[in-house]
Amino acid sequence: MKKKVKKADLNKLKDYLWEIPKSFREDMRVPARALASESIVDDIIEDRSLNQLVNVATLPGILKASFVMPDVHEGYGFPIGGVAATSYPNGAISPGGIGYDINCGVRLLISDLQYEDVKHKMEALSKEMYAQIPSGMGKGGQITLTENQINQVLTKGAEWAVENGYGKKEDLEYMESHGKLTEANPSLVSDFAKKRGRNQLGTIGSGNHFVEVDYVEDIYNSEIAKAYNLKKGQIVILIHTGSRGLGHQIATDYIRIMMNAMPKYNIELPDRELACVPFNSEEGQNYFKAMCAAANYAWCNREVISWEARKAWKNIFGDEGGELKLLYDIAHNIAKIEDYIIDTKKHKVIVHRKGATRAFGPGFEELPKDYMSAGQPVIIPGSMGTCSYVLAGTAKSKDLTFGSCCHGAGRRLSRRAAKKLVNAPVLKEELRAQGIFVESGSFKGIAEEAPLAYKDVNLVVETVQNSGIAKKVAKLRPLAVVKG
């Protein structure tokens, strides 16, 4: 039994940065660091997320430190909200460091409409969104892909949706990696995974995934908000989902492959879910190329869901509703190859982000021209009934956290505990009284995702802003929520 991390084991390096030194456990290769306020530390010390962070610090080839963001909570293997960078090309790649829902992520569509002008249509919009966007457990979508088509989706990502009439060409510029990882290879994706993905394009799924209509309640940085085209009172649509069953299956397939391959590379780890192999091994390369294919599926999925949301929008508002433009689309479960300076030396690294968002600052060459001086948008979904945020990445995130930021509020209660505490029909009515319309396939889904099941997203975002890794730009308040 490994010893549990206690608060006394953490050293405060500076405000909002805590460290468990490498000496805490002899198998640690680097220290483990938490980006957190003191109250968040007091909170997370209660579960085993910091022990999991220590386990991550044992990965072969890990550089600098393992990190958790302030929305951290206990996962399996990696903590949710974890970041680990390993040395390219022979450091570890671990599917557990990306998660089962490969390229789970968020995107924000922005409209020209103001809340005051259309608030009387919010209930109708929520019902139309629910009708147009398939959600729920294992629900199939409106598109069934042939074998050839799914291979195209896995290769082309969001571009496939655009080419086939389910998306807008201009969206591609406003997506992380332009919605396509070129390393993807569909031949490394199992038949099981492809079968699971064939009818799920354009579907949200269940759990914490949703489509939400919000309005911009507050602007904190008017210059960046202007660059992002955000205005107070504006109606926006937030979409949160990933690669669905296809991604889950790829992760399952490759964790199994890696567990069996680890002895070949003399890798021993404290938790099977951290299973990893050298990135440049055959198994490592195969997984990475399959993961890229799943990431492409997820970007295509969010593009198709946007097409469905745009249809619903048009059905309610007609031509007067104008266009829904993509502000940005960003992944929070992914591995990327990126460059960093560590101890004055340039390093190419494999960054694992599991429940963490890339947060690059101004000047990043992939950004659209209109965002170049503002920095990359970071979209932080809160829980239904509270609020969400738009942030902007900073140069400091590259120095401090391998260019990473938080990804949400972070769960506080288990789904089971939430279900015991929440009366879903009552909650639905309470939210409605606050002007938030919830459409869901089940009351169970509403109870599990109740606001009380989550940490305070405001506290998470304040911590991120105060630590300097991202800037607050705008706060979004929910009006209509479509859930699985």
Added chain:
Amino acid sequence: MSIEYLSHTADIKMLINAETLEGLFKNGVKGMCNILKEGFCESSHKIDTKVMIEIAATDNTSLLIDFLSDILAQSYIENVVFWDIEIIELIEYKIRAKLSGTQVETFDEEIKAVTYHEANVSRNDEGFWCTSIIFDI
């Protein structure tokens, strides 16, 4: 022989035990399928689908997790809940089993994965086979 569900942040943790290893595998299937469709495995239904699953692993823990993962994948591909299991062979780290299931319109829960986290198939002090299993939801 028992199946117990516990709280785990964002996931479901299941504790199972049985007098025999075969019983443990059967309980694992029953426990998982009852998450997919609550109470479905407590009674018989019209059989729509039969599948044979045959896998090998390096130890009993991996064998159980991989077995459940394959059943989960089949459930989602076929939209079926498997409520009847016949284990044809279970020897050191191989299993061959026939599963029968019934098509469903929807599932009660979307299980992303059966994880290896904290799973450890072993005998407890009473001689029962047991393990915990965490499902990623």
